[in-house]
Amino acid sequence: xxxxxxxxxxPFGPSSLSKRPEIDSIIAxxxxxxRVLEVRDHPDADIDYEVFVKPVxxxxxxxxxxxxxxxxxxxxxxxxxxxxxxxxELAPCRGHEQAQYAADQARQLExxxxxxxxxxxxxxEPITPRQRSIEFPGEYVLNPLxxxxxxxxxxxxxxSAAARYEEKWVVAWPGRQxxxxxxxxxxxxxxxxxxxxxxHGAEDSDCPSVHARHRGMSACYVQSRGCPRGCSTxxxxxxxxxxxPEDPRDIHPTTGGAPR
Numbered sequence: 001x002x003x004x005x006x007x008x009x010x011p012f013g014p015s016s017l018s019k020r021p022e023i024d025s026i027i028a029x030x031x032x033x034x035r036v037l038e039v040r041d042h043p044d045a046d047i048d049y050e051v052f053v054k055p056v057x058x059x060x061x062x063x064x065x066x067x068x069x070x071x072x073x074x075x076x077x078x079x080x081x082x083x084x085x086x087x088x089e090l091a092p093c094r095g096h097e098q099a100q101y102a103a104d105q106a107r108q109l110e111x112x113x114x115x116x117x118x119x120x121x122x123x124x125e126p127i128t129p130r131q132r133s134i135e136f137p138g139e140y141v142l143n144p145l146x147x148x149x150x151x152x153x154x155x156x157x158x159x160s161a162a163a164r165y166e167e168k169w170v171v172a173w174p175g176r177q178x179x180x181x182x183x184x185x186x187x188x189x190x191x192x193x194x195x196x197x198x199x200h201g202a203e204d205s206d207c208p209s210v211h212a213r214h215r216g217m218s219a220c221y222v223q224s225r226g227c228p229r230g231c232s233t234x235x236x237x238x239x240x241x242x243x244x245p246e247d248p249r250d251i252h253p254t255t256g257g258a259p260r
Contacts, residue, residue: 005031007075008082008091019076021051026077029053031089033077112143120153122161127151134162134179134248141165141172154248180248183212192220193231195242209251210241 007028021027021036028034034053041049050065082091092100112121119126120133127133132154140146142165152162163181170176187201189210199207199214207214217239220227245251 028075122158188216197241
């Protein structure tokens, strides 16, 4: 389903809550078109202004007030805009999005049903004995009719597909451990001159691995007080952590930095 709705016909550039609408302009609120009647300033309140609107096809001036912090988002519409004939919502309507979502799921199912045994679900190509791969034991969580324990190539082309599958795999099988495909940390990894690294995280939070995806990465020499180890900028690896494991399930390799 579409998370952020945008109208089918709109002016160039988005118009959100940060933009003050003009009088007599048309804005979209909750997938309906509304005519702006008045913009009232509130310099002493917790908002800068509020917008009084009415339905575009209602001459009785029945409407309501839209406050910037109360509505999710609005778009400023042109005078000619698209409306769904069936439900009256601005296009694309919820019914269209649901039909599109169902069609996408059907295509995904058809794609999966074409998968041959021994092939990677990400690229549908065979996995040879010499190629690195990762296996997810158990039932195929996306489709129980498929061969169990799928294997994905461990290459950039298939990495994102394997990560998406692992997200669903750990939910379907409680107790399963995440790999470096999906492990995340809210801290910042600081990399030293020899490629070792340490995580500076929030209080009471443990870093799963310095090789996990972190909110931030930094070279040690850019810290406000410099590097406590005295690392030089010459030959520094930047934000590249040494000792990245070949197997993403090896979250604590013996080489490279250790999480703190």
